[in-house]
Amino acid sequence: MSKVLFITGASSGIGAATARAAVKAGHKVALLARSEDKLNKLVDELGEDNAFALPCDVTDVEALESAFDAAVTRFDQIDAVFANAGLGATGKGTEEGDIDNFRTMIDVNIFALTVTCKLAIPYLKETKGHLFLTGSRAAHATLPGSVYGATKWFVRGYAENLMAELGEHDIRVTNVNPGMVDTPFFDEEKPDALRPEDVAGAVMFALEQPARVSVPSIQIYPMR
Ligand code: NJP
Numbered sequence: 001m002s003k004v005l006f007i008t009g010a011s012s013g014i015g016a017a018t019a020r021a022a023v024k025a026g027h028k029v030a031l032l033a034r035s036e037d038k039l040n041k042l043v044d045e046l047g048e049d050n051a052f053a054l055p056c057d058v059t060d061v062e063a064l065e066s067a068f069d070a071a072v073t074r075f076d077q078i079d080a081v082f083a084n085a086g087l088g089a090t091g092k093g094t095e096e097g098d099i100d101n102f103r104t105m106i107d108v109n110i111f112a113l114t115v116t117c118k119l120a121i122p123y124l125k126e127t128k129g130h131l132f133l134t135g136s137r138a139a140h141a142t143l144p145g146s147v148y149g150a151t152k153w154f155v156r157g158y159a160e161n162l163m164a165e166l167g168e169h170d171i172r173v174t175n176v177n178p179g180m181v182d183t184p185f186f187d188e189e190k191p192d193a194l195r196p197e198d199v200a201g202a203v204m205f206a207l208e209q210p211a212r213v214s215v216p217s218i219q220i221y222p223m224r
Contacts, residue, residue, distance in 0.1 A: 003207070004075040006030045006068070006123075008058050008116055009085030011038035013183030014134065017196035018082060021204050023050045030054055030071035030078075032064075033085065058085045058112035068119050079127045080207055081120035083113045084134040084176075086151075089185060093145025102147050109151035117162060121171070128170040130207055133159045137179040137221060152177075163216060172214050174206045179221030192224045 005022050009015035011033030019029045023046045030052045031039050039053035052074050056063035071078060088105035090097060113133060120131055138149035139156040159175035166173055180193040199220055206215035 003027045003079035004030065004071070004077055005080045005082060005207075006032070006071050006078050006120070007082040007084060008032045008112075009134070010042070011035040013185060014178070014181060014196045014199045015082065015084045016042055017200035018084070018203050019046065019051065021197065021200040022207075023047070025204060025208070027079075028052075028075050030067070030075065032056055032058060032067055058116060059107045061115055064112070064115055064119060068123065072123065077127050078120070078123040078129060080130040080132065081116065081124065082132040082134070082203065083116040083120075084132070085112060085116075086134055087185065088148045088151070089138075090148070093143075094147060095145060097145070097147055105148055105151050109148070110154050113155065114158065117158075121166070121169075124166075124171045125169050128211065130172045130174065131162065131166065132174045132176055132203060132206070133162075135159065135175045135177045137177055137219070139177060140219065159217075163214075170211070172206075174203075174215050175217045176203060177217060177219045192222055194220065194222050 005027055007015050007019055010019050010031035022029050028050050032054045034057050036055035039055055043051045043053045054067040056067050058064055086109045133155050135155040136152035139152040143149040159173055163173040178199045180190055181196055182190040182193040183196050202218045202220045
């Protein structure tokens with residue numbers, strides 16, 4: 001059955017790969033990110049019947065609300081929301097880290113993700129839908145002084161709390177925890193890392209499970 005996915009962080013990396021995998025599987029996608037040009041290119045690639053670009057900064061609550069409205073106006077419903085936008089792995093700890101970077105990571109990885117999940121709930125209640133949150137292997141490790149890692153520990157704990165809240169509405173929650181993935185998240189290529197398509201494949205696996213099956217957490221790591 002065709003589903004409608006609302007994907008943040010869809011202009012590149014894991015979000016764009018998930019959009020491609022979803023459309024290939026016969027689903028429709030609403031695509032959010034700030035880079036309008038990249039979203040428009042992806043819509044051209046995926047087809048206007050299947051994909052809808054919603055350029056916005058996810059830290060802007062009103063813009064996010066409008067994006068949900070526009071997605072439902074366009075596709076009638078939302079079956080899955082992928083709160084995936086995120087950034088910030090500098091490898092630096094708290095002493096060496098940059099304060100503006102701390103603020104951006106907290107704004108996007110924590111605040112915007114939380115608002116995305118909150119705004120998703122009424123739509124997912126209607127469809128008994130599926131909420132995905134992108135966490136990280138960094139939430140299954142201790143990285144000295146890492147604020148980025150700590151934002152992903154938030155995602156891990158928050159996903160568990162959401163599962164406890166949303167289960168009674170038959171909304172499934174999946175926390176996606178990739179190891180290193182070769183995406184624009186890093187300035188340089190990572191040849192031994194996962195490819196974004198690998199993570200997209202894991203997301204699609206969880207999405208396509210029958211309603212009786214919950215996949216609370218995905219851990220997907222490179223072999224090396
Ligand atoms: O990275 P990238 P990934 N408003 O840079 C968007 C996590 N993760 O796919 O706005 C709206 O290709 C940005 O779009 P734009 C990671 O923490 C990764 O690897 O146009 N959108 C782009 O589409 C993150 O949560 C690795 O710049 C905003 C997207 O976010 C998720 O995977 C490992 C935005 C980032 O895509 C996707 O990252 C891991 C804003 N304010 C977890 N700010 C890894 N790559 O190794 C950013 O464990 N975006």
